[in-house]
Amino acid sequence: MSGFVTLRAASRDDAAELAILCDIAAHGLTSFIWLADARREGFDTPMECGRMRMRLDHARGGWRSAVVAEAYGEVAGVAVGYQLDENLDDVSLSHPSLLPVMELQKMAxxxxxxASLGVYHHMRGIGIGRRLLDDQIQKAGTRPVSLVTASDNDVALRLYRERGFSERARRDAARLFETSKDYAWVLLTRQEKEQRQETHG
Incomplete structure (x- = not known):
C-alpha cells in the first residue's frame, strides 16, 4: 500500500516542514524549547526559530540529516537520523526538559x-512511517539503531517492535504544562546481531 510513497533527501527549502514534523514526533517538546530560544534570539514564534534551526547547514539533526516522504503530491513525513558520538558527556542542554532524553541518548x-520520525496525522495508516523507518535501518548498515519515543505512542511502539527493536530503558518525561499528561520517554534499540540474522536469514 506504500508503493506510491517516495523518499528523497531533504533540502534547505524543506526547513519549515521539517520543523513541524519534528515537533509532531517530539509531542511538542521541540516547540516548547524553541519558544524560549525565540524569546532570547528575537524570533516572533517558536516555529520561526525551529525553521531557522533546520536551515543550518552543519547542525546535527538539521536538513542534511533528514529524509522526506512524499505522498499524494505533498510532504507527508520525515525521518532525521545520524550516528551519535561515542562520548556524549560534554553535550550541553538548552533546556532542563531535555535531560531525560539526553540520559537515554547516552546509553546509545x-x-x-x-532523532525524529514524524508523519502528518492525515497521512497515517498508509505505511509512510514504516518506509521511513526501514530507510533509516538501511542507512545504519551494521550499526545498532536506537531511537526514543513516548510510552503512550502505541502505534509507533508496535511498529518498532515488529522491526526488531526492544526496550532498553525509560525515563519520566518532564511535564511542560500543568495540563500535560504523564508519560515516559522510552529508549528502543535494534541490535547489530538482529541485522546480521535478517541479512543472512
Whole structure:
C-alpha cells in the first residue's frame, strides 16, 4: 500500500516542514524549547526559530540529516537520523526538559540514532512511517539503531517492535504544562546481531 510513497533527501527549502514534523514526533517538546530560544534570539514564534534551526547547514539533526516522504503530491513525513558520538558527556542542554532524553541518548552512544520520525496525522495508516523507518535501518548498515519515543505512542511502539527493536530503558518525561499528561520517554534499540540474522536469514 506504500508503493506510491517516495523518499528523497531533504533540502534547505524543506526547513519549515521539517520543523513541524519534528515537533509532531517530539509531542511538542521541540516547540516548547524553541519558544524560549525565540524569546532570547528575537524570533516572533517558536516555529520561526525551529525553521531557522533546520536551515543550518552543519547542525546535527538539521536538513542534511533528514529524509522526506512524499505522498499524494505533498510532504507527508520525515525521518532525521545520524550516528551519535561515542562520548556524549560534554553535550550541553538548552533546556532542563531535555535531560531525560539526553540520559537515554547516552546509553546509545555510537549507535545510529533516529532523532525524529514524524508523519502528518492525515497521512497515517498508509505505511509512510514504516518506509521511513526501514530507510533509516538501511542507512545504519551494521550499526545498532536506537531511537526514543513516548510510552503512550502505541502505534509507533508496535511498529518498532515488529522491526526488531526492544526496550532498553525509560525515563519520566518532564511535564511542560500543568495540563500535560504523564508519560515516559522510552529508549528502543535494534541490535547489530538482529541485522546480521535478517541479512543472512
Amino acid at each position: 552512544a555510537a549507535h545510529w540514532f533516529i
